[in-house]
Amino acid sequence: xxxxxxxxxxxxxxxxxxxxxxxxxxxxxxxxxxxxxxxxxxxxxxxxxxxxxxxxxxxxxxxxxxxxxxxxxxxxxxxxxxxxxxxxxxxxxxxxxxxxxxxxxxxxxxxxxxxxxxxxxxxxxxxxxxxxxxxxxxxxxxxxxxxxxxxxxxxxxxxxxxxxxxxxxxxxxxxxx
Numbered sequence: 001x002x003x004x005x006x007x008x009x010x011x012x013x014x015x016x017x018x019x020x021x022x023x024x025x026x027x028x029x030x031x032x033x034x035x036x037x038x039x040x041x042x043x044x045x046x047x048x049x050x051x052x053x054x055x056x057x058x059x060x061x062x063x064x065x066x067x068x069x070x071x072x073x074x075x076x077x078x079x080x081x082x083x084x085x086x087x088x089x090x091x092x093x094x095x096x097x098x099x100x101x102x103x104x105x106x107x108x109x110x111x112x113x114x115x116x117x118x119x120x121x122x123x124x125x126x127x128x129x130x131x132x133x134x135x136x137x138x139x140x141x142x143x144x145x146x147x148x149x150x151x152x153x154x155x156x157x158x159x160x161x162x163x164x165x166x167x168x169x170x171x172x173x174x175x176x177x
Contacts, residue, residue: 001043006173008132011035013044021049021061021123025069028127032075041129042077043171047164052086052121063089063122070127078130080169081122082138089122091141091165094154113152124167137170 001008013031017024024046035042050063063086070077081089095107095118107115126139141149143165156163 008173009040010129010132011038011040011042011044013042013046015044015046015048017047017049017061017123019049020059021051021066022059024048024050024061024066028070028077029073032073032077035129036075041132042075042127043129043133044077044127045125045167046127047124049123050121052090053116076130077127078133078135080126080128080135080139080167080171086122089139090120091124091167092119092121092163093143093152094119094156094163112154119163124164126167126169126171128171132174133171134174135169136172139167139169142166142168 001010001012011031011034015024015027015031017027028044028046028048031042031044048066049061050066051060052063054062054064067079067086070079093113095112095115096102096105098106100106105117107117112118113120143149143153143155143160145160145166149165155165
């Protein structure tokens, strides 16, 4: 990658997690191990499929557990989201209607933001090696395709066909001390 006059070899990775998010940490750890063996930093975009609400049975990956996993072990990783309030990082907002199959998962319109059957979660991340990079511009979301995010809007839509928001950010090489 080139950063102005500077250049840095990196492991550039992406991953689409399993529905429960349980594979996200092992995959991120495998990328960290490979990058560490090569002596390279990481920039990684991923749909970690992390969940906002903790499942008492542990059948889904809670976002706070994932964030702790990023800091443990060799080669800690940071994310580009601003602040600690993960409810501001939601990158999905959708629910099944009563017109779709699986009526047991259908959600009333007025309950779509709060139902346990809705998908309103902080699933998407841009990660980087904290030893080499720093955030220049924190993550921003887009669920319209027009560089804006409309809170509480169901998606996908006819004009935005993804069920995940676009997440963008700028990271830069750390300045030498």
